[in-house]
Amino acid sequence: MKRIAIVGGGIAGLAAAYELAQKDAPAVEVALFEASPRLGGIVETVREGGFVIECGPDAWVTEKPWARELAEELGLSSEMMPSNDDARKTYVLMDGRLQAMPDGMRMMVPADLDALDRSELFSAEAKYAYHDEVNRAEELKADAPKYDESVASFVQRHFGDEVLEKIGAPLLRGVFGGEVTELSVRAVMAPFVAMEREHGSLIIAMQARAAAKKDKDAAIFTTLRSGLETLVDNIVAAIPADWIRLSTAVHSLSRSDQGWTLKTSKSEESVDAVMVAAPVDTARELLQPIDARAAELMTMDSSSAVVVAFGFTDAAKFIVPPGFGFLVPEGSGSLLLACTFVDQKFAGRVPQNGRLVRAFFGGAAAERLMKCGNDETASVARLELARLLGPLPEPQVTMVRRWPSSLPQYGVGHLERMVELDERVRRLDGLSLLGNGYRGVGLPDLIRNARAAARQIVEEMKAPGGEKE
Ligand SMILES: Cc1cc2nc3c(=O)[nH]c(=O)nc-3n(C[C@H](O)[C@H](O)[C@H](O)COP(=O)(O)OP(=O)(O)OC[C@H]3O[C@@H](n4cnc5c(N)ncnc54)[C@H](O)[C@@H]3O)c2cc1C
Incomplete structure (x- = not known):
């Protein structure tokens, strides 16, 4: 029977284990090593005195279906709950007081220019820059860069400095914790880059999307009534209990013709495949002795x-x-x-x-x-x-x-680095890299990528000659 090790029991490692535990998957022996005494990683809910307090993520973006799909499979449909979008208003601290962002904004892009005009948050110049972005649609489309650029340069090209400083930078710092001058627009704002390619103007694109949206009432965020740790608890309940090794850190990885060897804080284990779902800094250290170039590609600030x-x-x-x-x-x-x-x-x-x-x-x-x-x-x-x-x-x-160091920074050129990294990982037969260092930090992306990687291992096993004794 094939043996698979998963390193890290955050949402990514757990989603991979869940996929390997599916009934249609060939029988596998899995060991999920988690350094800490609890599972879930950054997903943690404290319930006290009638309060439901999220310590990490508080919701997922509704538009991305992969967290919802998993929750549904786990029987959590009645637990799912939308954000109160009727009351959705976000303020920006400006000149010592909280000033409301205009209604209908998606990140820094307004779909409703009348609401923008009524807003006190922006100066006349910034409002003019917004209106002018619509007029510059053709020019923006024709001049769309062929290469990656920083979020700062992308937002400045569309809306100017004031919009970048007042809402662009704080929004991105809120989600990615990073500096807009460093973050890759293609990695962290991919839908907006696609909008620029198609429409030039992001405002025109946003208005077209709003008009075409099927479920106009869908809330922006979805969460679980009893907190997101319920998702973790239900995944854990769907995984064989003897797969899970808590308080067991993986210290090193090595590779031979026979497969992979892991040295943990408690034992030495030989497996056929290893899915590394620990934070990218740890994953990089584990990979360093095996492929120094891969480790270099995984070097990023967090x-x-x-x-x-x-x-x-x-x-x-x-x-x-x-x-x-x-x-x-x-x-x-x-x-x-x-x-x-x-x-x-x-x-x-x-x-x-x-x-x-x-x-x-x-x-x-x-x-x-x-x-x-x-x-x-x-x-x-x-x-x-x-x-x-x-x-x-x-x-x-x-x-x-x-x-600490929980949010990896996807710098300019990140996606190209990930293409090269994928290529190197493919050559290291039986290795997968999961988690928030590579292709998205949000829960839906992490779940999708982890499940896809586990499915791939399963498919390879199902292929003729794929299962070795
Ligand atoms: C404050 C905050 C708020 C956020 N809000 C949202 C939100 O609202 N919505 C959203 O979608 N996303 C949000 N995110 C992002 C999202 O929560 C994370 O990207 C995601 O939870 C990371 O999951 P992971 O499995 O990749 O890593 P982690 O959760 O970090 O899990 C990695 C696990 O690996 C373990 N580990 C480390 N080293 C070893 C080792 N050597 N051996 C074995 N195990 C090891 C760790 O103990 C940990 O449990 C937020 C992030 C933060 C920090």
Whole structure:
């Protein structure tokens, strides 16, 4: 029987294990090594005092079907819940106060230019730049770069500096934790690059998409009522329990004609195939002695995130503006990166009349807070929130999570590097690389890619002569 090792039990490693456990897959012996004592990686939910608090991701993008499909297969259809899009409003900290982004924005692209004109967030020049982008459609299409560029240069070409600074940079820092001048537009904003190729103007493209959208009521985000860790729990329940080896770090990998050998903190294991789903920094170290060029292609900066949540029993004692939360552009005098008004974004996250807010720190602030204790980190978060939202009452629940080097930065040229990396990995028979260092950081992409890699192993085994004794 074929033996397969999975290194890392975050959502990527678990999705791969789930696929290998399907009934139609040939019988395999799988060992999933997870360094920590728990599964799920960055996906973690704390449930306390009636509050449902996400420590990492709080939802997936509805448009991408792969997380939903998995949830449905796991019998979680009734658990799935849309974001409260009727209340969707995002603010930007500007000149010391929270100013609403215009309605109908998709990232930094407005579908509704009238709403844009009514907005106080942008100057007359920025509004003009938006309107002019529509007039420049032909020119933008003709001049669409043949090569990758930074997100900053892409956004500047379309809408100018003000839009980049006020919303482009903070939005991207919120999702990818990185600098727009470094991030690859093709890797992190691929749909927008495709829109430019087809329509030139992103605003025209967005309006065409809105008109063609089949399910006009579909919410932007989907989550699970009891929290995203329910997805993890249900995947784990669908995997044979004896596959899972908790508190077992993989320290090294080596390869021979017979297959792969893993040295873990507890044993030495020989397997036919290995799926590395540990964070990219760890994966790179494991690959270094096997293929130095592959390891070089996996070299990228990763940024850290610190999340602090406060749950209050009486929302009336802590009023926040209506909407999903706010973003903080660089240089606006706050250490925060963003904040979510959780009870307004999703139903069922708080006890009756409760309030739940989640503050995010990234970049240099997150690196500094990484060295502080929980109490100090929570105090900094309280102070920063109070400066913008007014005094905070005593919270009933406080949650602090640090995610060091959790968000890999896809720099300009990332996709070309991944093509070369794929090519090298293919030559290393029996190796797959999964997780958020390669082709997307969001849950749907991670699930799709992990399941596809596992399916490929299964298909190879099913092929004549594919199964070795
Ligand atoms: C604060 C934050 C908010 C986010 N919000 C969203 C969101 O709302 N929606 C969304 O779609 N995405 C979001 N993301 C991104 C998404 O959560 C992550 O990209 C994803 O969870 C990463 O999954 P993974 O399996 O690749 O890695 P991880 O979750 O990091 O799992 C890797 C696992 O490998 C283990 N490991 C490490 N080294 C070893 C070793 N040597 N041997 C064995 N095991 C090892 C680790 O302990 C860990 O459990 C967010 C990310 C962060 C940090």
